[in-house]
Amino acid sequence: MEFKYECNDCGKEYPSDKIIYRCPVCSASNEDGKMQKGNLITKIDDKHLKSLLTKDSVTPGDFLPYKIPNEMTFPVGNTPLYSPLRLIIKTGFKNLKIKNDGANPSGSFKDRASQLVAAQALHFGEKTIALASTGNAGSAMACAGAAYGLDIVLFVPESAPKAKLLQSALYGAKVVPIKDNYDAAFSLSIEYTKKYGGINRNTAYNPMTVEGKKTISIELFNQMGRKAPDAVYVPVGDGVIYSGVFKGFYDLKEAGLIDKLPKIICAQSEKSNAISKAWKSGVLNTIPKATTRADSISVESPANGRMAVRYINESDAWATEVTDEAILAAQLELGSEAGIFAEPAAACAWAAFKKDAEEGKIDKNAEVVVLLTGIGFKDMASVEGAISVPESIEPTVEALGKVFG
Numbered sequence: 429m430e431f432k433y434e435c436n437d438c439g440k441e442y443p444s445d446k447i448i449y450r451c452p453v454c455s456a457s458n459e460d461g462k463m464q465k466g467n468l469i470t471k472i473d474d475k476h477l478k479s480l481l482t483k484d485s486v487t488p489g490d491f492l493p494y495k496i497p498n499e500m501t502f503p504v505g506n507t508p509l510y511s512p513l514r515l516i517i518k519t520g521f522k523n524l525k526i527k528n529d530g531a532n533p534s535g536s537f538k539d540r541a542s543q544l545v546a547a548q549a550l551h552f553g554e555k556t557i558a559l560a561s562t563g564n565a566g567s568a569m570a571c572a573g574a575a576y577g578l579d580i581v582l583f584v585p586e587s588a589p590k591a592k593l594l595q596s597a598l599y600g601a602k603v604v605p606i607k608d609n610y611d612a613a614f615s616l617s618i619e620y621t622k623k624y625g626g627i628n629r630n631t632a633y634n635p636m637t638v639e640g641k642k643t644i645s646i647e648l649f650n651q652m653g654r655k656a657p658d659a660v661y662v663p664v665g666d667g668v669i670y671s672g673v674f675k676g677f678y679d680l681k682e683a684g685l686i687d688k689l690p691k692i693i694c695a696q697s698e699k700s701n702a703i704s705k706a707w708k709s710g711v712l713n714t715i716p717k718a719t720t721r722a723d724s725i726s727v728e729s730p731a732n733g734r735m736a737v738r739y740i741n742e743s744d745a746w747a748t749e750v751t752d753e754a755i756l757a758a759q760l761e762l763g764s765e766a767g768i769f770a771e772p773a774a775a776c777a778w779a780a781f782k783k784d785a786e787e788g789k790i791d792k793n794a795e796v797v798v799l800l801t802g803i804g805f806k807d808m809a810s811v812e813g814a815i816s817v818p819e820s821i822e823p824t825v826e827a828l829g830k831v832f833g
Contacts, residue, residue, distance in 0.1 A: 429472065429473065429476055429492070429493055429494075429495075430472075430473035430476065431444050431470055431471060431472050431473060431493040432444055432470075432471050433448060433468040433469065433470060433471065433635060434468065434469045434471050435451035435453075435454055435466060435467075435468060435469075436451075436465075436466075436467045436468065436469055436734060436735045436738065437451065437454045437465045437466060437467075437734065438451060438453060438454050440453065441471075442468070444470075444493065447548075447552060447627065448468065448635075449468070449628065449633050449634055449635070450466040450467060450468060450633065451465075451466040451467075451468060452466070453466070454466035461713055461714055462712060462713060462714065463702070463706065463712040463713065463714060463729070463730060463733035463734045463737075464729070464731065464733070464734070465734060467632050467633075467635070467731075467732055467734065467735055468635040469635070469638075469675075469735070470493055470635050470636070470638070470639045470675075472491065472493065472679060472682075474682065477491075477679060477682045477683040478682075478683060478684065480683045480685065481683055481684045481685060485650070486646065486649075486650070486683075486685065487646070488505060488643035488646040488647060490646075491642065491643070491646055491676070491679050492544060492547075492639065492640075492643070493544075493636070493639060494544060494547040494548050494551050494636075495547065496543060496544070496547050497547060497550055497576070498576075501575050501576065502533060502539075502543055502546070502571070502572050502575035502576065503533065504532055504533060504539045504540055504543045504643075505532070505540065505643055505644070505647055506647065507527065507528055507529045507530075507531040507532060507644075507647070508527075508528050508531055509525050509526070509527050509528075509648070509651045509652075509797075510525065510526040510527075510528060510766065510768065511524070511525060512524065512526055512765070512766040512768075514765045514766065515761075515765055515766055518765070519782070519785055520792050521785065521790075521792055521794070521796055522792070522793070523793065523794065523795040523796065524796050524798070525652075525657070525795070525796065525797045525798070526762075526766065526768065526778075526797070526798050526800060527644065527647075527648065527797055527798070527799050527800065528768055528770075528800050529644065529774075529799065529800060529801050529802070530768075530769075530770060530771075530774065530800055530801070530802050530803030530804070531803075532568075533571050533572075533575075534564075534567050534568045534570075534571035534572075534595070534599075535567075535802060535803035535805065535806055536564040536565075536567065536568050536801065536802045536803070536806070537564075537641065537644070537669060537799075537801035537802065538564045538565045538568035538569075538641075538801075539568045539571065539572065540640045540641045540643050540644065540672070541565070541568070541629075541631075541636065541637040541638075541639075541640035541641050541668070541672070542565070542568040542569040542571070542572040542629065542640070543572055543640060544636045544637075544639060544640030545557060545569065545572075545627060545629045545634060545636050545637065545640065546569075546572045546573070546575075546576045546578060548627060548634075548636050549578060549626075549627045550576065550578075552627070554625070554626050554627045555578060555579055555626070556578070556579040556580075556581060556624070556625065556626030556627070557569060557573060557578055557579070557580055557581070557626055557627045557628075557629050558580075558581040558582075558583070558617045558620045558621050558624075558626055558627070558628050558629070559580075559581075559582060559583070559617055559628065559629035559630050559631075560582075560583045560584070560610060560613035560614040560616070560617040560630055561582060561583075561584055561588070561596075561610075561613075562584065562585060562588045562589075562592075562610050562723060562724065562726070563584075563588050563589050563592030563593070563723065563724060563806065564592065564724050564801075564802055564806065565629070565631055566580075566582040566584060566588075566592065566593075566596045566601065566603075567592050567595040567596045567599070567806075569582070569601070569629055570582060570595070570596040570597075570598075570599035570600065570601035571595075571599050573599065573600065573601065574599040574600050579602070579626075580596075580599075580600070580601040580602065581601070581602045581604065581617070581620060581626075582596055582601045582602065582603050582604065583604045583606055583613040583614075583616050583617040583620070584596075584603060584604070584605050584606065584613055585605070585606055585608060585609050585610050585612070585613050586605040586606060586607055587609075588605075588723075589723060589806070589807055589809075591805075591806055591807065591808065592806055592807075593605075595806070604616075610727075611728075611729065614630055614633075614731075617630060618630065618633070630731070631666055631668045631731050631732070632666060632667070632668050632731035632732035632735075633731065637668050637672075638668055638671045638672045638675060638732065638735075639672070639675065640672070641668065641669055641671075641672025641673065641675075641676075642672045642673070642675040642676030642679065643676065644672070644673060644676060644799070645672075645673055645675075645676020645677045645679075645680065646676055646680065648660075648797060649676075649677075649680055649685065649686065652795070654685070655686065656677055656680065656686045656688075656689070656690045657690050657794075657795040657796060657797045658690055658691065658791075658794040658795045658796065659690055659691040659692075659693060659745075659790060659794055659795075659796045659797070660673060660690050660691070660692050660693065660796075660797045660798075660799060661693045661695050661777040661778070661780055661781045661796070661797070661798045661799060662692060662693065662694060662695060662777060662799050663695050663696075663722075663724075663725055663773050663774055663775075663776040663777040663780075663799070663801055664694045664695060664696050664703055664704075664725060664736065664747075664776075665696075665700065665724060665725030665726065665727040665730065665773070666727045666730040666731040666732055666733070667703050667730045667731070667732035667733050667735060667736030667737075668731065668732045669799075669801060670692065670694055670703075670732075670736045670739065670740075671732050671735045671736050671739055673692055673799070674689070674692050674739040674742070674743055677689050677690060677692070677743075689742070689743045689744075690743065691743055691744055691745040691746075692739065692740070692743040692745050693745050693746060693747070693748055693780060693781075693784070694707065694736065694740050694745065694746070694747040694748070695747075695748055695750065695776045695777045695779070695780030695781075696725065696747060696748070696749050696750075696776070696780075697720035697721075697722055697725060697726075697749070697750060697751070697752055697755060697776060698720075698749045698750065698751055698752070699718060699719045699720035699721075699726075699752055700715075700718035700719070700720040700722070700725055700726045700727055700728075701715065701747075701749050702714055702715045702718070702727060702728065702729070702730050702733060703730050703733050703736050703737060703740075703747065704747035704748075704749050706733060706737050707737045707740050707741070707746075707747045708747065712733065712734055712737065714728055714729040714730070714733075715728050715729075716728065720752055720755075720772075721752045721755065721756065721772055721810065722752070722755055722771075722772035722773040722775075722776055723772070723773065723807065724771065724772075724773035724774075724801070724802060725773040725776060746789075748780040748783055748784055748789075749780075750776060750779040750780050750783055752772075754779040754782070754783065755772050755775050755776050755779045756772060756775070756810065756814060757779070758775040758776070758778040758779035758782065759771075759772055759775035759804065759810065759811065760811070760814055760815070761778070762775060762778055762800070763804070763811075768800060769803060769804035769805065770800045770801075770802065770803065770804050771801075771802040771803060771804045771806050771807045771810065772807060772810050773801060773802060774799075774800040774801045774802045774804075775800070777798050777799055777800060777801075778798050778800070781796065781798050818831075
C-alpha cells in the first residue's frame with residue numbers, strides 16, 4: 429500500500445521506502461520540560477482510502493500500511509464489545525458499550541501496535557526489535573516476537589511490575605532492567621538500535637505504534653453496524669493509544685465511511701495529567717513527576733503528547749481527570765458488576781465516564797464506548813488491599829452456621 433509520513437509539527441512529508449522514526453528538523457529542536465516535537469503521522473494514500481467506499485465490508489487490514497503476515501499466527505483484535513446490563517441500568521445509559529482489549533493475546537491493547545511493528549520488521553528483513561517499556565508494551569512485543577520468530581530486546585526500569593517482566597521473559601525476550609526510570613530505558617534502547625541495528629518499537633518514536641492501534645476503531649465501526657459511536661473514553665498516559673483511536677476514525681472519515689468523528693475523551697489520573705494540563709492550558713509542558721497507582725499510564729513526559737492534544741481538539745472532545753481512589757473503585761465495579769477484570773490504567777476510562785455522567789457532560793441517549801486496555805491479572809497487587817480471601821473453615825455444618833448464620 430502506498431503511504432507517506434507527515435510531521436505532526438511542521439507538516440514536512442517524508443517517503444516510506446525506508447525506516448524513519450521522527451522528523452529530523454523538529455526533533456532536533458526539542459527542549460527540556462517541553463513535550464517532544466517531530467513525531468510522524470502515517471498518511472495512507474487517498475485513492476486507496478476512497479476505494480474502500482465501494483467494498484461491501486472492510487477489515488482493519490484494509491487500513492494498514494504493511495500487510496499482516498499469517499494473521500492467525502498472532503490473532504490480534506476482534507476483542508469483545510460488551511453491553512453490560514447491570515451498568516446500563518445503574519448509569520441510565522441505554523447505549524453504553526465496553527470494548528475489552530484485555531482479551532488480546534498478551535492481555536493488552538498494545539498487541540495491536542506490536543503486531544504491526546513485527547510486520548514492519550519482516551517487511552524490511554529485520555530480525556531484532558528493541559524497545560523500552562514499563563510493562564505492557566514489552567510483554568506485547570515479546571508475545572508477538574515469540575509468534576513470529578523475532579528477537580526482542582526489552583529495556584525496563586527496575587521498578588516495573590514483576591508480573592509483566594516475567595511475562596516478557598516467558599515469551600523469550602531479552603529483558604534488560606535499568607537502575608533508573610523509563611526515560612533512561614528509552615534512551616538506552618535507542619542507543620542499542622543505533623549500535624546493533626534492528627527495528628526500534630518505542631512508543632510514538634516508531635510511527636507504526638500509533639498506526640497499529642487504530643485498528644480498534646475499524647473494529648468498532650464494524651461491531652456497531654458500520655457506524656461510529658458518539659463518544660469513546662480512552663485511558664491516556666503517553667498519548668499513543670489516544671492518537672491511534674483518533675487516527676482510525678479519521679481514516680474512516682477520509683474513506684467516506686463515516687460522516688463525522690466521535691468525541692474521543694482523554695481520561696487521565698490527577699497524578700499523571702500532563703496531556704490534560706496541556707490541553708486545558710494550551711502550554712505543552714511535561715510534569716515534574718507522575719505518581720498514579722495506574723502504572724501503565726504513569727507518565728511525566730508523554731511521548732505523543734503534542735499529537736494527542738491536537739487530536740482532542742480535532743475531535744471536539746475534552747480531557748477528564750480522576751483520582752486514584754476513583755480508578756481503584758472503578759476497577760472493583762467493573763469486576764463485580766460487569767465480570768471484567770481490568771488493570772487500573774484501563775479502569776481509568778470507566779472512572780472518567782462515571783465522573784462525566786454524574787456531571788451531565790454526556791447525553792444519556794448517546795452511544796458511548798468505554799475502552800479497557802489491559803487485563804487485571806497483569807497487576808494483582810492493585811486489588812490485594814481492597815479484597816481478600818476468607819480464612820478456611822472446618823468441613824462441618826456447625827462451621828457453615830458461623831459463616832452464613
